[in-house]
Amino acid sequence: MTFEKAEEDEDYGLPLQAPPATGYVRISDAEVEDLFHSLDANADGGISLEELRGAAKRKQLGLVTDDGPCMHILSAADTDGDGAISHPEFCNYIRAREELLVDLFNAIDASGEADGHVTPAELKAYLAHAFGKTVSEEQAKRLLARLDADGSGTLEVGELVRGSLFGAGGAEEIFQLWGSDPTYFYLELSGRKDHEPTPPWVSAVSGLLAGAITAATMCPLDVLKTRMQVAPLASPLQTAGIAGGLRHIAHTEGFRALYKGLSPSLLALLPNWAVYFTTYDVLKNYLHSHTEQAGSSLVQMGAASGAGLATLLATNPLWVAKTRIQTQDLPSVAASY
Known part of the structure; x- marks a missing residue:
């Protein structure tokens, strides 16, 4: 991937010839050298x-604070495709990014007084x-504020360049990274809505509706499944298949038998998904907000595990009642009561 100035590109919004940014001091060769060696952890030259x-x-x-963009950075900088960024490749990459970011700063600054x-x-x-x-x-x-390193309330070109030096695309990619921390403002472009944490009441109501629909739709199959689990091997239910069993x-027993246990199922599934989603x-x-693994699969797994445990503790008594109701008329079960 190469970085080129855009001619009023509607994706980047950069002018062909932006005026020089006020007060900008170019990243020195010594800074680029130090940066390369700080990233080359095993000192193998790549x-x-x-x-x-x-x-x-x-x-x-x-x-860039997670794994996602790293592959794109490597692909952009590793021009010879050997799987590592050499020192010359790194220098070229940094200079190209620096030029892109200065142009972007000028384009943003030109939206107002263009005073740097x-x-x-x-x-x-x-x-x-x-x-x-x-x-x-x-x-x-x-x-x-995310890039305002000196806390002045305004953004200077050096803050934009050094704060967003690493990436692999143009202005849209820069803004996607820039706005990726909900602490500041989760910015999404291309017509997508901003992402904000879902209010608990929305999760609860969505879960209640999902639970009601699931319980009403799946109750006949749930009755059949429960009956087959406890029926003797010689029972017609074991050989009739799904349609035959229903x-x-x-x-x-009558059509209403297919909906035995619906009440406790509703009582269980309504809070089941409400508790889980919330x-x-x-x-x-x-x-x-409290770990360095934000957005990773570990966060998703941890949240899902905790939600599953909370749901189990909240609804298990209702599932027991549902199973008892669905099987109480079976001779083999009735005899054990």
């Missing part, structure tokens, strides 16, 4: 994918012009 991933976890890659300081209002105007993305003044402030229950979202948001 930066591997694993070294990039390790640097991301150590917060050495600016906006990007304000929230200028950032807001740039996003509306370049991407058709409407954000509030507060959201623009929160987005800008017909057998309806013929011998607990999952709460745990995921908590783990996201």
Whole structure:
């Protein structure tokens, strides 16, 4: 992948010839050298994918803080395709990114006074012009704050360059990384809605509706499954198959028998998914904000495990009642009561 200036490209919003950014001091060759050696952890003269991933976890890659973009960075910088970024490749990559970011800064700054300081209002105007993305003044402030290293309330070109130096695309990719931390503002482009943590009441209501639909739809099959689990091997239910088993229950006990246990099923499934979805979202948001594995499969697994345990503890008594109701008329079960 190469980095080239865009001619009023609607994806990047960069002008062909942006004026020089006010007060910008180019990254020195010595800084590039030091940066290369800090990333080349095993000092073998090349930066591997694993070294990039390790640097991301150590917060050495600016906006890149997880594994996702590292493969794209490697592909962009490793021009000879040998699986590692050599020193010359790294220098070329850094210079190309630096040029791209200076152009991006100039384009954002040109949305206002072009004085070398990007304000929230200028950032807001740039996003509306370049991407058709409407954000509030507060959201623009929160987005800008992520790269505002000196806390001045405005963004200078050096802060943008050094804060978002690593990546593998143009302006849209930069903004995707820039806005990827919900602490500031989760920005999504291309017409997608901003992601914010799901309110607990939305998860609860969604879970209740999902539980009701599931219980009503699946009750006949659940009755058949429970009956087959406890019926003797010689029972017609064991050989009739699904359709035959359902017909057998309806013929011998009446159609309503297919919905035995629906009440406790509703009582169980209604809170089942409400508890699961709510607990999952709460745990995921908590783990996201308190661990360095935000967005990883470990966070998803941890949230799912906790949600499953909470659901089991909340609904297990109702499942016991449902099973008892569905099987109480079977002779083999009735004899044991």
